Amino acid sequence: MHVQQGRPQPGPGPGPELGLGPEIWIRGPVALPEEPPPSPGAFRPRRYSWVGVCGGAGVSTLASVYGGHDSGREWPGPADPPSVLLVARTHAAGLTAALNALEVFRRGEAPHGLDLDAVVLVADAPGRLPRPLADRVKVIESVIDVYRVPWVPSWRLGDLNGQPPRETEALARLTGRSR
Structure with a gap:
């Protein structure tokens, strides 16, 4: 219905003879779902932003293998998933950086709206950690859930096509990339 000088005028859509205007005014907007609704009881994995706390943490590799947003060493932006997985190598500098990043969240200094879900520690070398690093x-x-990723020689060579290591099964379940 078009209104001109206070008088209803017939316009496009059904119902002008009743003075009702376009059909949308009668029944309201029709919302089409972007995705089909999940079936009852269906698990829908959460999307994550991988955030590296030290150089060479493996953020790009983890995002490629397990899915999610590769934030590099930056905080996720407004369009990125707000659920954060901090990533660090298991060498001294990486573990110190992880502790510092946890402190940023504890003090409330992380960008508003981010949700820290876990820390992912990626082995910096094959074998067991020395005692000071294990401590x-x-x-x-x-203070937080930790997921450990072992040394994966094929990833070092750039081959990300195989199955994730068996030791990362819990991380695969978390990200929805389980076998």
């Missing part, structure tokens, strides 16, 4: 990992584990 730092325990400190991190005492």
Whole structure:
């Protein structure tokens, strides 16, 4: 219905003879779902932003293997998933950086709206961690969930096509990329 000088005028859409205007005014807007609704009981994995706390943490590799947004060493932007997985290598500098990033969240200094879900520690070398580094990992584990990623020789060579390591099954479930 078009209104001109206070008088209803017939316009496009059904109902002008009743003075009702376009059909949308009668029944309201029709919202089409962007995605089909999940079936009852269906698990829908959460999307994550991978954030590296040290150089060479493996953010791009993890995002390629497990899905999610590769934030590099920056905080996710407004259009990125707000659920954050902090990523660090298991060397001394990486573990210190992870502890510092946890402190940023604890003090409320992380960008508003971000949700820290876990820390992902990527092995910096094959084999067991030396005791001082293992002790730092325990400190991190005492405040947040930690997922460990072992040394993967094929990833070092750029081959990301195989199955994720068996030791990362919990991380694969978290990100919805389980076998």
